[in-house]
Amino acid sequence: SQTIHQWPATLVQPVGSPLSLECTVEGTSNPNLYWYRQAAGRGLQLLFYSVGIGQISSEVPQNLSASRPQDRQFILSSKKLLLSDSGFYLCAWRTQGRNSPLHFGNGTRLTVT
Amino acid sequence: LAKTTQPISMDSYEGQEVNITCSHNNIATNDYITWYQQFPSQGPRFIIQGYKTKVTNEVASLFIPADRKSSTLSLPRVSLSDTAVYYCLVGDIFAIMNSGYSTLTFGKGTMLLVSP
Numbered sequence: 001s002q003t004i005h006q007w008p009a010t011l012v013q014p015v016g017s018p019l020s021l022e023c024t025v026e027g028t029s030n031p032n033l034y035w036y037r038q039a040a041g042r043g044l045q046l047l048f049y050s051v052g053i054g055q056i057s058s059e060v061p062q063n064l065s066a067s068r069p070q071d072r073q074f075i076l077s078s079k080k081l082l083l084s085d086s087g088f089y090l091c092a093w094r095t096q097g098r099n100s101p102l103h104f105g106n107g108t109r110l111t112v113t
Numbered sequence: 114l115a116k117t118t119q120p121i122s123m124d125s126y127e128g129q130e131v132n133i134t135c136s137h138n139n140i141a142t143n144d145y146i147t148w149y150q151q152f153p154s155q156g157p158r159f160i161i162q163g164y165k166t167k168v169t170n171e172v173a174s175l176f177i178p179a180d181r182k183s184s185t186l187s188l189p190r191v192s193l194s195d196t197a198v199y200y201c202l203v204g205d206i207f208a209i210m211n212s213g214y215s216t217l218t219f220g221k222g223t224m225l226l227v228s229p
Contacts, residue, residue, distance in 0.1 A: 006156075036219075043219055043220060043221045043222070044157070044200075044219035045219075088154070090156045090157075091156075092156070099145040099162070101147055101159040101162055102147075102149075102157075102159065103159060104156025104157050104158070105156050106154075106155055106156050107154065107155065107156050109154065
């Protein structure tokens with residue numbers, strides 16, 4: 001069966017520090033991968049998605065970036081965190097099949113102080 | 114972009130059937146309707162997906178009228194553990210690949226509170 005791993009679960013970082021969140025998927029190949037952010041108020045905002053290695057599309061201009069160095073690995077990064085980057089970050093995957101549902105990881109709670 | 118509208122919150126009691134309706138007046142021909150459940154500090158979990166009429170699985174039913182401008186998630190005999198936020202998502206992932214335009218945007222969801 002397919003599983004998605006996301007770490008760390010929680011992270012407290014000072015303003016201006018770098019960020020690296022990692023997500024890996026097991027049990028499937030060539031998945032579509034996504035990074036979402038959920039701020040207070042419950043809505044999920046799509047940040048990045050990837051349909052293949054090295055292929056990254058950004059939905060929202062920001063100081064975050066994403067990379068996909070391997071087929072089932074998706075990394076969210078920042079060179080310098082802002083207070084506004086605090087939130088709940090979720091990685092998700094889905095198969096390439098049309099309208100297949102998203103499957104989410106358990107998220108990373110990031111607090112920028 | 115098929116924007117969705119859901120009630121902000123709903124209250125129910127254990128054992129009751131709960132129906133959560135989502136409005137999506139601008140749904141496109143290729144769009145599917147998907148519902149997710151989210152508990153605090155966890156990622157959303159897929160519940161059910163449909164295109165038209167009725168879909169049923171082991172946890173819920175999804176009712177979609179002929180005009181597809183709304184959908185209703187039905188949870189039979191809810192329990193306390195069904196207290197969560199429920200999201201209605203309308204979109205066609207295929208559109209992302211062709212145009213780069215994302216339709217997979219979540220709204221704020223419906224907070225369902227189940228009481229004893």
